[in-house]
Amino acid sequence: MPPDCNHGLVGSRIQMDFGLAAVSGLLLALSFPRYGHPALAWVALVPLLVALSGCYRGAGRVQGQSARRAFQLGLLAGLIYFVGTIYWTATVVVEFGGLSTPIAVCAMLLLALYLALYPALAAVITARTIVRAGAIGIWLSPAPWVGAEFLRGYLFGGFPWVPLGNSQVTVLPVAQSASVLGVYGLSVLVALANAGLTVAFLARGRKRWQVLATVTCLMATVVAWGTWRISSEPLVRAGVPISVGLVQGNVPQELKWDPNQAETILATHVALTREAVGRGAQFVLWPESSTPFMFEEEPVRGEDIRSLVRDLGIPLLFGSDQFEREPKPRLYNAAFALGPEGRTKAVYRKMHLVPFGEFIPMKKWFFFASPLVDSLAEFAPGEEPVMIPIGDHQASTAICYEVVYPSLARDAVLAGSELLTTITNDAWYGHSSAPYQHFAMASMRAVEQGRYLVRAANTGISGIVDPYGRVIAESVIFERTAMVGQVRFLTSRTIYSVIGDAVAYAALALSAAMVLLPVLLTRRRRERD
Numbered sequence: 001m002p003p004d005c006n007h008g009l010v011g012s013r014i015q016m017d018f019g020l021a022a023v024s025g026l027l028l029a030l031s032f033p034r035y036g037h038p039a040l041a042w043v044a045l046v047p048l049l050v051a052l053s054g055c056y057r058g059a060g061r062v063q064g065q066s067a068r069r070a071f072q073l074g075l076l077a078g079l080i081y082f083v084g085t086i087y088w089t090a091t092v093v094v095e096f097g098g099l100s101t102p103i104a105v106c107a108m109l110l111l112a113l114y115l116a117l118y119p120a121l122a123a124v125i126t127a128r129t130i131v132r133a134g135a136i137g138i139w140l141s142p143a144p145w146v147g148a149e150f151l152r153g154y155l156f157g158g159f160p161w162v163p164l165g166n167s168q169v170t171v172l173p174v175a176q177s178a179s180v181l182g183v184y185g186l187s188v189l190v191a192l193a194n195a196g197l198t199v200a201f202l203a204r205g206r207k208r209w210q211v212l213a214t215v216t217c218l219m220a221t222v223v224a225w226g227t228w229r230i231s232s233e234p235l236v237r238a239g240v241p242i243s244v245g246l247v248q249g250n251v252p253q254e255l256k257w258d259p260n261q262a263e264t265i266l267a268t269h270v271a272l273t274r275e276a277v278g279r280g281a282q283f284v285l286w287p288e289s290s291t292p293f294m295f296e297e298e299p300v301r302g303e304d305i306r307s308l309v310r311d312l313g314i315p316l317l318f319g320s321d322q323f324e325r326e327p328k329p330r331l332y333n334a335a336f337a338l339g340p341e342g343r344t345k346a347v348y349r350k351m352h353l354v355p356f357g358e359f360i361p362m363k364k365w366f367f368f369a370s371p372l373v374d375s376l377a378e379f380a381p382g383e384e385p386v387m388i389p390i391g392d393h394q395a396s397t398a399i400c401y402e403v404v405y406p407s408l409a410r411d412a413v414l415a416g417s418e419l420l421t422t423i424t425n426d427a428w429y430g431h432s433s434a435p436y437q438h439f440a441m442a443s444m445r446a447v448e449q450g451r452y453l454v455r456a457a458n459t460g461i462s463g464i465v466d467p468y469g470r471v472i473a474e475s476v477i478f479e480r481t482a483m484v485g486q487v488r489f490l491t492s493r494t495i496y497s498v499i500g501d502a503v504a505y506a507a508l509a510l511s512a513a514m515v516l517l518p519v520l521l522t523r524r525r526r527e528r529d
Helices: 008-028 038-044 046-052 069-085 088-094 103-131 134-137 142-152 164-169 178-202 206-232 257-280 301-314 364-377 400-404 406-414 434-449 493-499 503-528
Strands: 240-248 283-285 318-322 330-338 342-350 387-391 394-398 420-424 453-459 464-467 471-474 481-489
Touching: 008 038, 008 046, 008 069, 038 046, 038 164, 038 178, 046 103, 046 134, 046 178, 069 103, 069 178, 088 103, 103 134, 103 142, 103 503, 134 178, 142 164, 142 178, 142 503, 164 178, 164 434, 178 206, 178 434, 178 493, 178 503, 240 257, 240 453, 240 471, 257 283, 257 301, 257 406, 257 481, 301 318, 301 330, 318 394, 318 420, 330 394, 342 387, 342 394, 342 464, 394 400, 394 406, 400 406, 400 420, 400 434, 406 420, 406 434, 406 493, 434 453, 434 464, 434 493, 464 481, 471 481
Parallel strands: 240 283, 283 318, 394 420, 420 453
Antiparallel strands: 240 481, 318 330, 330 342, 387 394, 453 464, 464 471
């Protein structure tokens, strides 16, 4: 018989469990930019899973934690995970929201605590499955983790920031799996490797080496296929090429809407546009809210932009707010596409707005943040993707935060987009991790959809990513520059663009089965008795 793993002092055991959960939270946070490394993601969940197993190395048997303890462990790991990755939100609301530092820190902690509820839910489901099924519960742990991650991206408007799979976007052979499974499929792969390492850690003898061999074979297969996909490079030789210019005006956020700076800001963008076209750009992008005025509301300045486009003979995509008067007044964060003749070809209105940046959810509950609530100009959401005509081809755009939603890029490709673009203003985030995390999540959309992605950011990071996730061009943050690079209009479809987030839905279904099946079996036994 294997030794009982419930030995030693209860107090020290509890401390060790919470210590392991804290280590997992730290490793998760350090799996992402700017200060982390993707290798840590492959072991980040192991300490938490060991704690949830209720057993330590060599015991040979796992018993699981109570639902209450599992919730606490998952909550602690999640809290550290999200404090370590979204800490920058406190700085944003201090500098631009008018909140005091203590209140801003509390607001950031509340957001992190809410996000931590999802790992806590996953931990409860995993621990209860371990109680009923032993080590099988560890092997099944990727399902509740990814199911909770997926829900986090949709419930209450969603906040799909730094999903586990996105940690691998720079590990190109691994990242290729996103073209089949999406970012949530990558989360499954990483979580499954963590589960295997946990089972191996807790096992003894031959079983340990069998599990390690299984995990190694799985990862070798993923890496081999990804390496082959990159080396074959069919997408970088297909399609119609076009040179794209990216304007990074580097306008400080505090000056962006200063009327005394309007002429200077516009002149900067005009000069950088002329520079890009002089270097061969055939299509130019300006960042989100790049005009220091509402494009449609100031005809004289608006005509200056139209004249620039006619003079250069190139299409231009730029961000500017839009005001709609009928049927009722609405303010939109919009992207305008001008054709070479200077006419407006398309207007895209941002559909996924930033909570506490562009609207206040449940406003009455945030009375303590009144400076932010009272000063915010609330935007209305757009309703549908809009194609941007560029000659005989079509592109799509995502404004800022929208690019972190896999489904929006997929919807655009299904609607006919041959090129993904995104425009953003990351000046809010300063020199924190946020611009680097944001760029990494945008890059994942290129791999998922098998499309080039171009990104124009006010203060950076601007860049071009190819369909394999390789960064062709990348700017330095807080640098005024015009970048030019070649991309291609592509029409082929990845498997992920066809099946969408099927892996995430399967994870939800399996998680539901892990919860409901034992309940149904217990009820049936009682009925028999």
